[in-house]
Amino acid sequence: MLPSAGGGANWPGGSVDPETDIFYQYSFTQVTSLGLVNDPERSDMNFIRGNPPGVPAPRRALNIRGLPLVKPPWGRISAIDLETGDILWQIAHGETPDNVRNHPDLAGLDIPRTGRIGRVGTLVTKTLLIAAEPGTFTTPSGAVGAMLRAYDKATGEEVGAVYMPASVSGAPMTYLHAGRQYIVMAIGGAGFPGELIAYRLPG
Numbered sequence: 001m002l003p004s005a006g007g008g009a010n011w012p013g014g015s016v017d018p019e020t021d022i023f024y025q026y027s028f029t030q031v032t033s034l035g036l037v038n039d040p041e042r043s044d045m046n047f048i049r050g051n052p053p054g055v056p057a058p059r060r061a062l063n064i065r066g067l068p069l070v071k072p073p074w075g076r077i078s079a080i081d082l083e084t085g086d087i088l089w090q091i092a093h094g095e096t097p098d099n100v101r102n103h104p105d106l107a108g109l110d111i112p113r114t115g116r117i118g119r120v121g122t123l124v125t126k127t128l129l130i131a132a133e134p135g136t137f138t139t140p141s142g143a144v145g146a147m148l149r150a151y152d153k154a155t156g157e158e159v160g161a162v163y164m165p166a167s168v169s170g171a172p173m174t175y176l177h178a179g180r181q182y183i184v185m186a187i188g189g190a191g192f193p194g195e196l197i198a199y200r201l202p203g
Contacts, residue, residue, distance in 0.1 A: 002070065004032035012121035012171045015129070017153065021082045024129050024153070026093060026120035028075045031062045066099055067106075075115030077122065077131060079156060089156035093120065095137040095147065121171020123183070129153040132168035132185050139163065148172075148185060148199065162199055166192040 007028060014025035036047040051060055062069050073092035081088055094116025101111055118134020133146040146167040150160040170186030180200055188194030 001034060002029065002031050003027075004030040005034065006030070006032075006119075010119055012119050015122040015124040016082070017124050022088065022153070023080045023082050024077060024122045024124055025080065026075065026077050026122060026131060028115070028117045029070055030074065030117050031069050033060060033062055065103075065105060067103060073113075073115035074117050075120070075134065077120075077129070077151070077156070079129075079153070091151065091156040091158075093131060093149070094118070094133045094135060097135060098138050101137075118167065119170075120168060123172040123174060124153055125174070127153060128159065129156075130172055130183060132164060132172060132187070135167050136189065146187075148183070164197060169194060 009025050009027045012026070014023055016023050034049065035051055037050040037052060038047055039050060039053070042048060042050075068074060075092065075094040076090055077093045078090045079088040080086070092113045092115035094114070096111055096114040097116065100106065100114060116133060116135040120131055120134055123130040129151045130148070131151075132148045136144050136146050138144050143163070143165075145163050145165045147161045148164055148168075149158055151157060152159055164185065164187055166187040166189045168185055169188045173184045175182055175184070182198050182200045184196055184198045186194065187197055
């Protein structure tokens with residue numbers, strides 16, 4: 001099935017700008033294989049969700065030598081006019097995964113940002129749309145992490161990005177303290193315990 005059992009769009013939700021009636025939503029594209037099996041050791045129902053016994057995971061994988069069956073963007077943010085239903089702009093959100101960027105079958109090709117599959121919430125301000133990346137990648141400096149990105153909410157053009165040591169695991173939050181605005185992200189992942197990380201402008 002396409003999109004997968006987890007979306008399209010899922011629980012992190014989107015953002016609505018009440019001044020412009022524009023809705024901003026992250027969504028992803030992933031092919032999922034769902035099957036029914038008869039397994040009396042696990043259930044007294046004739047069929048339950050599962051995979052055929054004895055079929056190894058690589059044979060069930062929906063990819064070709066590790067590359068997804070569907071073309072990117074695999075994760076995107078769309079700006080939708082709530083009055084007309086028109087998509088005003090749409091951008092790939094999430095850096096290209098290392099296994100795609102370094103895949104031998106793609107050697108020598110210029111791979112644009114593909115977007116990433118995950119759970120991403122958005123935050124809209126007077127001028128910006130802010131969203132963090134699901135998944136991690138290797139930065140040019142060699143660090144492994146993800147990015148918190150800011151886009152021009154009118155055009156989708158990226159206007160800034162900040163490094164995070166792990167991928168996002170919740171929707172962004174913002175608050176004022178002593179007259180200064182903070183953005184807080186929940187991050188975490190394999191080998192990185194979940195935590196909240198706060199950002200603010202210097203000075």
